[in-house]
Amino acid sequence: MRFSRKIKILVIIALPLMYLLEGCGLSSTKGQLVGVKGRQAWSHPMPYGMINIPTGTYHMGQSDQDVVYALTSRPMQVTVQSFFMDDTEITNNEYRQFVLWVRDSIARKLLGDPYVKETEDGGEIVNWDPDIDWGKTENTEALADLYYQGDDILMNKFEFNTNKFVYTYKWIDLNEAAQRKYVDNPPSNRSKFIKTESIPIYPDTLCWIRDFTYSFNEPLTQMYFHHPAYDDYPVVGVNWRQARAFCSWRTQYLNDYYLEIGYPIVNPFRLPTEAEWEYAARSGRDFSPFPWGGPYLRNSKGCFLANLKPLRGNYMEDGGFYPVRVTSYFPNDYGLYCMAGNVSEWTDNAYSESISSVIDDMNPYYYYDAKKNEQATQKRKSIRGGSWKDVGYYLQNGVRAYEYQDTGKSYLGFRCVMTFMGRSIKDKKTSF
Secondary structure (H helix, E strand, C coil): CHHHHHHHHHHHHHHHHHHHHHHCCHHHHCCCCCCCCCCCCECCCCCCCEEEECCEEEEECCCCCCCCCCCCCCCEEEEECCEEEECCCCEHHHHHHHHHHHHHHHHHHHHCCCCEEECCCCCEEECCCCCCCCCCHHHHHHCHHHECCHHHCCCCCCCECHHHCEEEEEEECHHHHCCCHHHHCCCCCHHHHEEEEEEECCCCCCHHHHHCCCCCCHHHHHHCCCCHHHCCCECCCCCHHHHHHHHHHHHHHHHHHHHHCCCCCCCCCECCCHHHHHHHHHCCCCCCCECCECCCCECCCCCECCCCCCCCCCHHHHCCCCCCCCCCCCCCCCCCCCCCCCCEEEEEEECCCCHHHCCCCECCCCCCCCCCCCCHHHHEEEEECCCCCCCHHHHCCCCCEEEECCCCCCCEECCCEEECCCCCCCCCCECC
């Protein structure tokens, strides 16, 4: 009787221990270091509209005479990690998807239930399932703040006040968090490094008039971003902060979908570094002056290979006056269109004349986020590629230029990149 009771006690004690050992995986791993089981096989998906640029080493910097003697692009050998890059500049229609998403998300929050859903922690998120009936009287009244009112109304038209289209997002300042002062004295929480940005995201359509004094560009101001005729043209009038906001939204938009289907999220979309942009433009043609090789701006038939300002200003000589469709000229060897001409492109780099003297040769990068009240020179951001209003010199792969981060220009657009996770896209799927 006593022996039987002892056995029962031992069984009661042993069962939880067995379950504990089973949870640790001892029975399945036999005590060996095998990693966490059950993780899905995964290979990097190709983002829509992007090209994979392989890891490689190249000579960054000027490939031809520095005709302006700027000495801002000293040649150096650098290595760049593999990444994805948009095969074209971001178009008006692609950027419009962002604008309408921001508009609709603001509208849904103003309308409330059923256009928002309550989360488990008592917060609210946008519910995208029901469509908004914009013409419904009670909806129109609730959304009055999104429309022009009173004296702002023109010819009795019901028009959105695009100044209300503000996108708010958060990001972690990893550069600040990595400061050596925090190694021995880390902050008690990470909120110190979380930044909140609220960015008016509608393009500056008036840039067409503002950029060119005594030039008739009113038709482009009125129609370029609005009309379907320009859907496949590069978006312009977008400043550096707006371009970064677009990258943040695009990341959220894609990763929310991946989370919904139970798929691992991917690296964020972002603006390219100068080194990435130049490497992609060269497309394996080291020391080449232009994305197609060079050294000429015309092909063997005498046709211009990009949209620029030819000769002494014969704008139509190359087939384009203002910006043209983003696929109007042949792509480079990587399959990237208009890496020279059409519109210049924002990079993520801050601009400094002497930065090539100090940057690393591994993924070189120089970043500075200038505040609103800082000096103008600290707000300079590097742009690359030249545009429809530039002469051939500025279309060269190694030529650097800059614009100020808080200004949009009629000759300046952007494209996104995403860092590739892994060695090569040609590698087989990896099981974890």
